[in-house]
Amino acid sequence: MTADLAVVGAGPAGLTAAATAARLGLDVTLLDAAQRPGGQLYRHPAGGPVPRPVRRLVRRLDRVTHLPHHHVWTVVRDGDTWLLHAVAGPDEAPAAVRARAVLLATGAYERQLPFPGWTLPGVVGAGGAQAMLKGGLALPGTGAPPAGTGPGAGGRIVVAGSGPLLLAVATTLAAAGARVPVLVEASGPAAYARHAAALARNPAKLFQGALYGGALLHRTTRLLTRHAVTAAHGTTRLEAVTVTRLDPDWRPVPGTGRRVPCDALAVGHGLVPQLELATGLGCATRRTPDGTPAVEVDAEQRTSVPGLWAAGETCGVGGAELASAEGEIAALSVAGRRPPAAAARRRARLRAFADALAAAHRPGPGWTDWLDGATEVCRCEEVTAARIRAAVTDLGARDARSVKLLTRAGMGWCQGRTCGPAVARLAGRDPAPDRRPLSCPVPLSQLAQPPGAEK
Amino acid sequence: MPDAVIVGAGVVGAACAYYASRAGLTVTVVDRGPVAAGTTGAGEGNLLVSDKEAGPELDLALLSTRLWRELAGTLPPETEYERKGGLVVATDGAALTALRAFAEGQTKAGVEAYEIPADGLGDLEPHLAPGLAGAFHYPEDAQVQPAMAAAQLLRAARADVRLGQEVTAVLTDRGGAVRGVRTSHGDLHAPAVVNATGTWGKALARLAGVHLPVLPRRGFVLVTEPLPPRLVRHKVYAADYIAGVASGSAGLRSSAVVEGTPAGTVLIGATRERVGFDRTLSTEALRRLAARAVDLFPVLAGVRAIRAYHGFRPYLPDHLPAIGPDPRVPGLYHACGHEGAGIGLAPATGLLVAAALCDDPPPLDPEPFRPDRFDDTEGAAS
Amino acid sequence: MSSRTPRARRTPRAPRTPAPVPFTFTFDGRPVTALPGQSVAAALWSAGILAWRTTRHGGAPRGAFCGIGTCYDCLATVNGRPNRRACLLPARPGDAVTTQEGTGHDR
Numbered sequence: 016m017t018a019d020l021a022v023v024g025a026g027p028a029g030l031t032a033a034a035t036a037a038r039l040g041l042d043v044t045l046l047d048a049a050q051r052p053g054g055q056l057y058r059h060p061a062g063g064p065v066p067r068p069v070r071r072l073v074r075r076l077d078r079v080t081h082l083p084h085h086h087v088w089t090v091v092r093d094g095d096t097w098l099l100h101a102v103a104g105p106d107e108a109p110a111a112v113r114a115r116a117v118l119l120a121t122g123a124y125e126r127q128l129p130f131p132g133w134t135l136p137g138v139v140g141a142g143g144a145q146a147m148l149k150g151g152l153a154l155p156g157t158g159a160p161p162a163g164t165g166p167g168a169g170g171r172i173v174v175a176g177s178g179p180l181l182l183a184v185a186t187t188l189a190a191a192g193a194r195v196p197v198l199v200e201a202s203g204p205a206a207y208a209r210h211a212a213a214l215a216r217n218p219a220k221l222f223q224g225a226l227y228g229g230a231l232l233h234r235t236t237r238l239l240t241r242h243a244v245t246a247a248h249g250t251t252r253l254e255a256v257t258v259t260r261l262d263p264d265w266r267p268v269p270g271t272g273r274r275v276p277c278d279a280l281a282v283g284h285g286l287v288p289q290l291e292l293a294t295g296l297g298c299a300t301r302r303t304p305d306g307t308p309a310v311e312v313d314a315e316q317r318t319s320v321p322g323l324w325a326a327g328e329t330c331g332v333g334g335a336e337l338a339s340a341e342g343e344i345a346a347l348s349v350a351g352r353r354p355p356a357a358a359a360r361r362r363a364r365l366r367a368f369a370d371a372l373a374a375a376h377r378p379g380p381g382w383t384d385w386l387d388g389a390t391e392v393c394r395c396e397e398v399t400a401a402r403i404r405a406a407v408t409d410l411g412a413r414d415a416r417s418v419k420l421l422t423r424a425g426m427g428w429c430q431g432r433t434c435g436p437a438v439a440r441l442a443g444r445d446p447a448p449d450r451r452p453l454s455c456p457v458p459l460s461q462l463a464q465p466p467g468a469e470k
Numbered sequence: 471m472p473d474a475v476i477v478g479a480g481v482v483g484a485a486c487a488y489y490a491s492r493a494g495l496t497v498t499v500v501d502r503g504p505v506a507a508g509t510t511g512a513g514e515g516n517l518l519v520s521d522k523e524a525g526p527e528l529d530l531a532l533l534s535t536r537l538w539r540e541l542a543g544t545l546p547p548e549t550e551y552e553r554k555g556g557l558v559v560a561t562d563g564a565a566l567t568a569l570r571a572f573a574e575g576q577t578k579a580g581v582e583a584y585e586i587p588a589d590g591l592g593d594l595e596p597h598l599a600p601g602l603a604g605a606f607h608y609p610e611d612a613q614v615q616p617a618m619a620a621a622q623l624l625r626a627a628r629a630d631v632r633l634g635q636e637v638t639a640v641l642t643d644r645g646g647a648v649r650g651v652r653t654s655h656g657d658l659h660a661p662a663v664v665n666a667t668g669t670w671g672k673a674l675a676r677l678a679g680v681h682l683p684v685l686p687r688r689g690f691v692l693v694t695e696p697l698p699p700r701l702v703r704h705k706v707y708a709a710d711y712i713a714g715v716a717s718g719s720a721g722l723r724s725s726a727v728v729e730g731t732p733a734g735t736v737l738i739g740a741t742r743e744r745v746g747f748d749r750t751l752s753t754e755a756l757r758r759l760a761a762r763a764v765d766l767f768p769v770l771a772g773v774r775a776i777r778a779y780h781g782f783r784p785y786l787p788d789h790l791p792a793i794g795p796d797p798r799v800p801g802l803y804h805a806c807g808h809e810g811a812g813i814g815l816a817p818a819t820g821l822l823v824a825a826a827l828c829d830d831p832p833p834l835d836p837e838p839f840r841p842d843r844f845d846d847t848e849g850a851a852s
Numbered sequence: 853m854s855s856r857t858p859r860a861r862r863t864p865r866a867p868r869t870p871a872p873v874p875f876t877f878t879f880d881g882r883p884v885t886a887l888p889g890q891s892v893a894a895a896l897w898s899a900g901i902l903a904w905r906t907t908r909h910g911g912a913p914r915g916a917f918c919g920i921g922t923c924y925d926c927l928a929t930v931n932g933r934p935n936r937r938a939c940l941l942p943a944r945p946g947d948a949v950t951t952q953e954g955t956g957h958d959r
Contacts, residue, residue, distance in 0.1 A: 048921065048940075049940075050942065055920055060887070060888075060889035060890065063889065089751055089753065091750070091751060091753055092750075098753075100753065105941055105942065124918065124920060124922040125918060125920075125922075134912060134914065136902035136903040136913050136914065136915045137902050138917070139916060139917055139918075139919060140917055140918045140919055140920075140923075142918070142919065142920065143916065143917060143918045143919025143920060143939075144919060145919075146919040146920050146939075147891075147893065147894050147897065147916065147919045147939065150891065150894070151889075151890045151891050151893065151894020151895070151897070151898075152887060152890065152894065152898070153890070153893075153894035153895070153897040153898045154897065154898075155897055155902065155916070251903065251913055252902050252903065252913075295750070295751055296750070297750065391910075394914075394917070394923065394925055395924060395925075396733070396909075397907055397908070397909045397910050397912075406621075409625065410505060410618075410621035410622075410625065411479060411504055411505030411506075411621050411624060411631060411633055412504055412505065412621075413503070413504035413505075413633055413634055414504060416504075416507070416511070417503075417504035417505060417506065417507060417511070417617070420506055420511045420617035420618075421505075421506075421617050421618055421621055423733060426693075426733070426735075426777070427696075427776075427924070428695065428696075428776060428924035428927065428935075429922060429923045429924045429925075430776065430777060432922050432923065433917075433918065433922065433923045433925075451777070452751040452777075452778040452779065452780070453775060453776070453777060453778050456695060456774035456775065456776045456935075457774060457775050458771070458772060458773070458774050458775075459692075459694070459738075459760045459763060459764055459770050459771060459772075459773055459774070459775055460760075460764060460771040460772065462692070462753075462756050462757060462759075462760035462775055463757060463760035463761035463763075463764050463771075464757070464761070465753055465757060695935055695955070696908060696955045697955055697957050698954075698955055698957050698958050701957075734908065734955055774935070
């Protein structure tokens with residue numbers, strides 16, 4: 016059978032779109048790589064309560080065919096319908112879904128900027144630490160929690176990087192019992208001041224930030240702006256980090272490094288839209304103010320490819336509220352309804368806010384100064400900064416792709432998702448839109464016999 | 471002023487630069503992108519004699535095989551030259567008979583080829599599927615890391631390399647002879663211009679006012695997760711690959727060339743389709759590749775593909791490259807249209823072009839590769 | 853790690869309804885306790901284990917990094933099948949998780 020709409024991704028955008036489209040009478044199939052709906056933001060363990068903000072949406076999924084643990088590896092056109100191929104369940108079974116329209120709500124993942132020692136166990140993504148805490152009730156580097164009573168306590172977790180997510184992560188970790196001795200933010204207040212107008216139009220958001228920040232500062236966390244973790248230390252696991260002051264271009268200021276002992280480091284520099292399904296289908300992209308590509312959509316969330324919509328972080332990182340707004344607009348559009356003007360205004364306001372935040376947290380060009388030659392930039396293939404720089408200076412690489420061809424940086428299991436933005440910068444470029452015809456590993460036996468999907 | 475401007479920083483342009491420079495010429499290499507950004511970067515690095523029937527292309531391949539062996543001693547180890555050998559398997563008796571005749575012709579042309587009986591296959595490839603009729607072993611087949619090979623050749627050439635500069639015009643004097651190129655960054659004057667632009671060979675020829683019917687032929691390659699070394703030891707493919715190479719058909723031709731790499735990944739390659747520059751994924755192409763690979767190596771069934779990519783091979787209607795001076799435009803030289811064999815054929819191509827630039831006797835008969843051998847009616851200077 | 857007593861603080865997502873029943877799986881032969889719904893990586897973290905893989909070239913220890921299935925650093929061999937993403941794979945009673953060396957196919 017052919018669904019009216021297949022939604023890829025069950026975060027705020029996908030959930031809202033699926034629920035809205037189902038309410039409008041469409042036959043909706045929702046595919047999601049995770050086991051539980053909610054996306055990265057509203058992760059929760061199986062059997063645990065659904066987080067409040069999405070509880071209502073998840074309840075409305077009873078009118079939607081929800082396929083959890085289905086990782087869509089490609090979407091192809093097949094006549095006048097779309098065919099979505101997925102790897103399903105822990106046993107990697109083949110699955111296929113046919114639909115008349117597709118909405119890509121594939122979300123984002125964390126942007127990482129490498130530094131010496133960042134491959135040590137105990138160094139984790141900031142978003143990852145939060146996801147593991149929400150979804151798995153586990154904290155990194157803190158030892159065993161009391162069994163059955165939730166997360167453990169007492170471990171020292173430094174939170175570092177850049178972007179509004181850090182405050183939320185620090186708060187979540189601290190609330191779970193970790194000690195967060197310092198929160199290290201690379202941007203300075205001046206970056207916010209430059210975008211004050213857009214930020215001030217969103218008092219609720221600012222308030223939320225102030226609340227998180229205020230609660231933290233009352234505890235034992237020190238907030239250091241215009242600083243970065245420029246090295247992690249330890250032999251088999253993390254023991255300490257070096258925190259260094261940055262100049263306005265994010266260049267480490269010599270002589271300002273301080274060693275901070277810790278059990279874990281949660282680090283990240285904002286989010287990067289997950290684009291490969293969209294680029295694989297030829298969707299036009301735009302560059303967001305922090306230099307990352309995102310899917311370009313019109314006022315109704317239509318991509319440049321007919322029959323294909325996108326919503327949420329895929330179209331530019333902007334948070335759950337914007338993602339939901341876009342999901343609703345997209346669903347209305349798929350159903351042939353004109354989105355109300357109020358929704359469009361809300362979207363525009365939230366998008367402006369997101370763009371201002373992105374611009375304020377755009378990594379400064381000087382961050383590459385904190386790499387040393389031996390820093391492994393590509394974690395999968397263990398490719399050092401020195402090799403990448405040599406490919407650029409001596410061998411004629413000029414972008415992430417040519418660096419990859421000459422060094423294997425980005426050719427490993429993660430296909431450059433982790434090192435891609437950093438490698439592009441080392442080649443002197445902003446990252447190009449990702450091209451990954453397979454959006455996740457697929458067993459050859461499954462490629463050899465892909466399941467058809469009935470019309 | 472350099473003696474020649476070479477347009478294209480793929481492996482063929484790099485080899486032209488290398489041999490021209492070795493012949494004492496000064497060259498400038500210009501490319502609108504980075505090194506190895508076109509077909510070179512999408513290739514598997516095949517240096518094959520096994521897939522070429524006796525004839526001019528095989529002669530070119532044999533010369534190249536010798537040259538690559540020389541180069542392997544000069545270029546740094548990152549070039550990953552490996553004389554791993556090819557194993558062409560026959561699935562049934564009829565295929566084996568055809569393969570035998572094919573190999574006989576090759577042997578007469580100077581290729582080393584040895585028939586391997588069915589019960590001897592396990593010694594060469596322990597994981598090969600049972601039930602195959604037999605195979606031919608080609609010990610001369612080799613491999614390089616193609617992008618690195620191009621980069622290292624270019625480096626060894628000590629050429630003036632200008633990347634990120636697009637050629638927008640071929641400059642000619644009043645008599646119609648080439649005097650350089652115009653690029654996005656200014657004019658480059660030289661008495662000779664070499665068209666080593668691969669799939670864009672037709673477009674560059676048009677800038678010079680001549681017709682060269684280079685067309686793109688799409689190919690997909692699957693890359694597996696890293697596997698232990700020597701799981702697949704040779705370049706292994708089924709005999710029908712040879713038919714695919716020689717075919718002029720527009721439809722999807724596929725066979726699976728399966729091979730290991732020093733990085734541990736196994737490459738499964740070689741679909742062939744004429745679909746223009748279409749970049750969308752063909753699940754049918756991947757299905758065939760995966761199915762053929764699993765047929766040859768059942769051990770791969772549970773292995774995951776972590777990557778798929780495509781490239782566009784530049785081919786000419788008679789499946790031979792265009793190499794050498796273009797008699798229609800004095801000073802214009804071509805080195806393109808090598809289809810899927812450009813990595814392998816690059817050194818011999820470079821040597822031929824260098825000889826032509828120096829007016830030296832060619833290392834082999836260049837006649838079959840004459841750039842003006844095609845019907846000139848379409849797209850000629852207007 | 854720290855032997856300090858946890859400060860009395862309400863944990864945000866402590867289960868309200870019947871307490872989940874922990875179960876065990878093994879990591880390199882040692883028993884590890886997990887809660888229903890926990891990923892293999894989360895259960896290992898909770899047991900104080902941060903690394904369960906060594907890299908192909910440098911032999912360096914690795915564990916979970918991105919936590920959401922993107923980075924593939926947390927690859928583990930589970931029940932003999934190598935290269936499973938421990939941060940996504942739910943732990944199941946009786947699972948045998950082993951430290952993965954190199955490609956995971958080497959043994």
